[in-house]
Amino acid sequence: MTTEVxxxxxxxxxxxxxxxxxxxxGLAIARVLARAGADVGLIDIFDLGAAQRAVEAEGRQAWPxxxxxxxxxxxxxxxxxxxxxRARLDxxxxxxxxxxxxxxxxxxxxxxxxxxxxxxxAAVVATQxxxxxxxxxxxxxxxxxxxxxxxxxxxxxGPAYVATKGALHSLVVSVAKEGAPHxxxxxxxxxGPIKTEMTVFPSYADEKMVTPLGRMGRPEDIAxxxxxxxxxxxxxxxxxxxxxxxxxxxxx
Amino acid sequence: MSGGAAEFVGMVACxxxxxxxxxxxxxxxxxxxxxxxxxxxxxADAVEATAREFPDGTAAPVxxxxxxxxxxxxxxxxxxxRFGGINVLVNCAGITTKAPFLELPEEDWDAVLAVDLKGPxxxxxxxxxxxxxxxxxxxxxxxxxxxxxxxxxxxxxxxAKGGLKMLTTATALALSRxxxxxxxxxxxxxxTPLTSSRLADEEIRAHSLxxxxxxxxxxxxxxxxxxxFLASERASYIxxxxxxxxxxxxxxxxxxxxxxxQLARLSGGRR
Numbered sequence: 001m002t003t004e005v006x007x008x009x010x011x012x013x014x015x016x017x018x019x020x021x022x023x024x025x026g027l028a029i030a031r032v033l034a035r036a037g038a039d040v041g042l043i044d045i046f047d048l049g050a051a052q053r054a055v056e057a058e059g060r061q062a063w064p065x066x067x068x069x070x071x072x073x074x075x076x077x078x079x080x081x082x083x084x085x086r087a088r089l090d091x092x093x094x095x096x097x098x099x100x101x102x103x104x105x106x107x108x109x110x111x112x113x114x115x116x117x118x119x120x121x122a123a124v125v126a127t128q129x130x131x132x133x134x135x136x137x138x139x140x141x142x143x144x145x146x147x148x149x150x151x152x153x154x155x156x157x158g159p160a161y162v163a164t165k166g167a168l169h170s171l172v173v174s175v176a177k178e179g180a181p182h183x184x185x186x187x188x189x190x191x192g193p194i195k196t197e198m199t200v201f202p203s204y205a206d207e208k209m210v211t212p213l214g215r216m217g218r219p220e221d222i223a224x225x226x227x228x229x230x231x232x233x234x235x236x237x238x239x240x241x242x243x244x245x246x247x248x249x250x251x252x
Numbered sequence: 253m254s255g256g257a258a259e260f261v262g263m264v265a266c267x268x269x270x271x272x273x274x275x276x277x278x279x280x281x282x283x284x285x286x287x288x289x290x291x292x293x294x295x296a297d298a299v300e301a302t303a304r305e306f307p308d309g310t311a312a313p314v315x316x317x318x319x320x321x322x323x324x325x326x327x328x329x330x331x332x333x334r335f336g337g338i339n340v341l342v343n344c345a346g347i348t349t350k351a352p353f354l355e356l357p358e359e360d361w362d363a364v365l366a367v368d369l370k371g372p373x374x375x376x377x378x379x380x381x382x383x384x385x386x387x388x389x390x391x392x393x394x395x396x397x398x399x400x401x402x403x404x405x406x407x408x409x410x411x412a413k414g415g416l417k418m419l420t421t422a423t424a425l426a427l428s429r430x431x432x433x434x435x436x437x438x439x440x441x442x443x444t445p446l447t448s449s450r451l452a453d454e455e456i457r458a459h460s461l462x463x464x465x466x467x468x469x470x471x472x473x474x475x476x477x478x479x480x481f482l483a484s485e486r487a488s489y490i491x492x493x494x495x496x497x498x499x500x501x502x503x504x505x506x507x508x509x510x511x512x513x514q515l516a517r518l519s520g521g522r523r
Contacts, residue, residue, distance in 0.1 A: 005471045005473060005474060006471070006473060006474035006477045007473075007477075008477075009477075009481075173503045176465060176500050176503060177465055177500065177503070177504070180465035180466050180467065180499075180500055181465075181467070185466075192489075211428075212424065212425050212428030212429070212491065212492075213428050213431075213433070213489065213491060214428070214429070215489075217489040218489070221488065221489035221490075222489075224486040224487065225486075225487070225490065227486075228477075228478075228481045228486070233477040233478075233481065234474075234477065234478070234497070235474060236440070236466065236468075236470045236471070236474040236497050236498070236499050237474075237478070237495070237496070237497050237498075238465060238466060238499065238500040239465065239500040239502070239503035240495065240496050240503075242490070242493060242495055243490070243492070243493040244487075244489055244490050244493070245489070245490070245491075245492070245493070246428075246489050246490075246491065247424050247425060247428045247433075247491040247492045250492075250493075
C-alpha cells in the first residue's frame, strides 16, 4: 500500500476511479491507468463507450457510471456504492472539470454555482465518499486536476474556472495533511496548454508559439504524470502539484 | 522503472556524484532500464568501486572537478568517447557544511556554491552543447526542500539549492528550443550513508519524523523513481518543473529539519 517504499509505476490488481473520463484528459488517464494494470471505474455525464473500450483494450475491466457531477447527492451515493461493491479503491482521480470563459461582470449565479459544483464540490464529495474505504485499507492515492489558470489567473478562462482550480491546488495540500496518518497520499497535476476539445482558443492558434517546447500538450502527457502520482512510484510524494506545461510559465 | 520497461535503451547518461547515495541509485536504475552511464565524481576510489558494481560495458567512472568548465567537459567527453553520445544528465553532486550563520566561513560559502550551483551550470552547459546536436535530451537537477524552506545551519546550501531551482527554470527556457528539457527533484530527508549517523541520534530522529506528514524518511529509490520519470519520454511535456519527494514536508510549515535541535544545542538550549 502507500505506506510502502516507492517502487515501479505498476497498478496490477488495483482499482481506480476517474471522473470526467468520457474524453480528453480523463479518457487518456483511464487508458494509461489500465495499461499499468488497473481496473477502472469511469464517471461522466457523457457517453462512456470510448473510455470503456479503451480500458478493455488494455485487458482490464471497466465500470462506466453515467452521472451528473453537479449533483452532489448523486456523486456521494454512486461513488460510495462503487467503492463498497469493489470493497476497495486504490486510486481516485478527480479529473472532471468545466471550462468557463465568462468574465466576472457577466457571470451569472447559476454559472458560478455550476462550475463550482463540477470542478470543486464534486472533487470534495468524491474524496469524502472514498475516504472510509481508503482509511480502512490502510491508504490510497488521490490525484486532483489543477491548472495553469489556477496559478496564473487565466488567460482564456474566466474567474469561475480560475478560482475553482486555485482552490483545488489548496485542497491537494489539505487532503495530503489529513490523509498522511492514514497512508492516503494527495497530489495534483497542473496542466499548461493542452490540446483538447475543451481548449480551442484563438491564443492557441499557432501551437508552436504557445509553449517553450514548441508544442501544446496532449492528454497523454497529463495521463503519464497522473500515473506517476497514482502509482507506487511516488510513495514519498504528497501535497505536491506537478506542473506539466511544456515550460510555459506557471507562476510557481 | 516501470517494471523493466527498458525505456532508456540506446541512451547515454552522465550522473554527477555518481559514486554514492542518490547518484549511485540513479545510475543503477538507468542501467537497469537499458542506458549506459558515466559516473562522475571527485572521489576516485569510491567512483571506481561503484563502477565495478555494474555489468561490463555499462558504466564508466570519471574523476572530475565539476566546479570547472574543463572538468565538466571531461565528463561529457567521456560519454562521447566511451558510449558515443549523451542524452541525459543528472546533476546529483552536492555538498554542504553546517555552521550557525554568524560564524559561517566565507570559504564554506564558496565551496558549497561552487559544487551545488556552479557545477550544475557548467555540466548542463557542456552537456547541452552536445545534446542539441542529437535533437535534444533531458537534464534533472537534484535540489532539496531547503530550496523552499531554508536551513538555519546551512544558509549557503539553502541559497545554492534555491539558486539551482531557478537555474532549472531558466535553463528550461533557454534550452527548450533545442528539445532539451530541464527539471528538478527536491528530496526531503532521505536515509543515506550520509544522513544515517545523524538520524541515529534519537532526539533528532523523533523530531524529524514528527515533521514529516507521512511519518517516515525517504529512501534513495524513491528519489530515483522521480528522476527516471522526469528523464523519460513519459515526461516529454514537463520542463522547468520542480517535483518534491519529501513525504509532504515542504507543506508542513514546521520549519527546518533537525537543524533547529542542533542550533539549540549550539546556542545553549535556546531555539
